[in-house]
Amino acid sequence: MMFYQRNLQVATGRRGTYEITREIQAVVTAGEIETGLCHVFIQHTSASLIVCENADSTVRKDLEEFFARAAPDGDAMYQHRTEGPDDMSAHIRSVLTQTDLVLPIANRRLALGVWQGVFVYEHRYHASSRKVIVTAYGEKSD
Amino acid sequence: MMFYQRNLQVATGRRGTYEITREIQAVVTAGEIETGLCHVFIQHTSASLIVCENADSTVRKDLEEFFARAAPDGDAMYQHRTEGPDDMSAHIRSVLTQTDLVLPIANRRLALGVWQGVFVYEHRYHASSRKVIVTAYGEKSD
Amino acid sequence: MMFYQRNLQVATGRRGTYEITREIQAVVTAGEIETGLCHVFIQHTSASLIVCENADSTVRKDLEEFFARAAPDGDAMYQHRTEGPDDMSAHIRSVLTQTDLVLPIANRRLALGVWQGVFVYEHRYHASSRKVIVTAYGEKSD
Numbered sequence: 001m002m003f004y005q006r007n008l009q010v011a012t013g014r015r016g017t018y019e020i021t022r023e024i025q026a027v028v029t030a031g032e033i034e035t036g037l038c039h040v041f042i043q044h045t046s047a048s049l050i051v052c053e054n055a056d057s058t059v060r061k062d063l064e065e066f067f068a069r070a071a072p073d074g075d076a077m078y079q080h081r082t083e084g085p086d087d088m089s090a091h092i093r094s095v096l097t098q099t100d101l102v103l104p105i106a107n108r109r110l111a112l113g114v115w116q117g118v119f120v121y122e123h124r125y126h127a128s129s130r131k132v133i134v135t136a137y138g139e140k141s142d
Numbered sequence: 143m144m145f146y147q148r149n150l151q152v153a154t155g156r157r158g159t160y161e162i163t164r165e166i167q168a169v170v171t172a173g174e175i176e177t178g179l180c181h182v183f184i185q186h187t188s189a190s191l192i193v194c195e196n197a198d199s200t201v202r203k204d205l206e207e208f209f210a211r212a213a214p215d216g217d218a219m220y221q222h223r224t225e226g227p228d229d230m231s232a233h234i235r236s237v238l239t240q241t242d243l244v245l246p247i248a249n250r251r252l253a254l255g256v257w258q259g260v261f262v263y264e265h266r267y268h269a270s271s272r273k274v275i276v277t278a279y280g281e282k283s284d
Numbered sequence: 285m286m287f288y289q290r291n292l293q294v295a296t297g298r299r300g301t302y303e304i305t306r307e308i309q310a311v312v313t314a315g316e317i318e319t320g321l322c323h324v325f326i327q328h329t330s331a332s333l334i335v336c337e338n339a340d341s342t343v344r345k346d347l348e349e350f351f352a353r354a355a356p357d358g359d360a361m362y363q364h365r366t367e368g369p370d371d372m373s374a375h376i377r378s379v380l381t382q383t384d385l386v387l388p389i390a391n392r393r394l395a396l397g398v399w400q401g402v403f404v405y406e407h408r409y410h411a412s413s414r415k416v417i418v419t420a421y422g423e424k425s426d
Contacts, residue, residue, distance in 0.1 A: 043397030051241040058221040079342040113185030193383040200363040255327030
């Protein structure tokens with residue numbers, strides 16, 4: 001049983017979703033975990049993590065529309081607006097989604113469903129990159 | 143310290159909540175974990191997991207009403223509608239709830255609060271069954 | 285590799301957020317985990333956990349306004365209202381946020397981002413205290 005922890009720097013840029021499934025699998029592979037779990041954590045409060053349908057990109061477009069309506073940018077009710085109209089809405093989107101995810105590992109692979117992908121969801125209009133910590137743990141193969 | 147991983151097939155059917163607390167406890171019991179954690183993961187993007195009040199069933203009825211209003215089926219804004227009016231709304235509900243949960247184990251039992259139950263939340267109008275992976279890990283008793 | 289599990293009693297009181305980052309770090313420190321993870325679980329369905337910006341308190345005020353609008357207290361649609369107007373809205377808020385969180389540990393410290401704090405979010409108007417179970421696990425230092 002062991003822990004294998006690596007830091008990722010995920011280039012984001014504009015508001016939207018950025019798939020990191022392959023990068024996470026690479027950590028699992030490097031850690032040689034046969035059966036176990038993989039934890040993913042984003043060190044930010046205005047970007048977050050989601051597991052989402054990864055085949056049809058209109059799903060993530062519709063999701064973006066949903067959040068744009070549910071937590072409008074520049075809402076008159078926000079007191080926290082020093083960094084711009086996308087600041088407080090980004091924090092709300094972060095709280096409604098995930099800061100951490102735990103994914104199963106079986107036979108050295110992330111045991112995701114056929115249509116599941118893991119995404120960093122950038123909620124700010126403009127960002128450069130986001131820090132993600134991946135920790136794979138479990139039983140090593142012989 | 144060990145990992146004990148089992149796959150569950152959860153019969154769902156119609157949109158709604160399906161309690162799986164007992165099935166998860168059965169994995170913990172079979173794995174003989176004394177102190178540790180239990181990870182639950184659903185391999186789908188149109189059904190999800192929640193921890194919710196399990197005594198009064200009106201709580202889950204009201205919750206369903208909430209989501210029906212918050213993420214309406216067949217909303218005109220959705221581009222992703224090939225599988226019907228409940229397709230995109232199901233993905234949104236999934237993102238707003240959980241794809242994975244981690245529950246504490248103490249004294250060989252899930253250490254849930256008195257009113258907490260674990261549920262698969264089926265978001266499609268009609269489904270047959272859903273795949274759930276349960277991984278219990280921790281220290282075994284002597 | 286070991287598991288170190290402790291129960292916290294978090295005094296809440298009125299609806300709002302209560303930071304518990306230090307209390308969680310104290311468990312990590314006592315457990316002497318060098319590299320690993322820390323699981324936090326709240327044993328309730330009307331209070332929950334969030335990771336949120338911890339520098340500017342207006343963020344949590346705006347977040348509260350958001351939830352007050354998204355899941356209104358005493359909504360006419362609620363059937364579950366025996367415990368008062370904040371009962372069902374509290375369950376909805378709980379489902380939309382987190383019942384459990386997993387945080388990375390590196391070099392004996394919670395590896396949180398600069399602006400991240402961990403909070404118990406009390407959703408009832410009046411409460412006394414909430415039970416939280418913290419489980420730190422990973423590799424001990426030599």
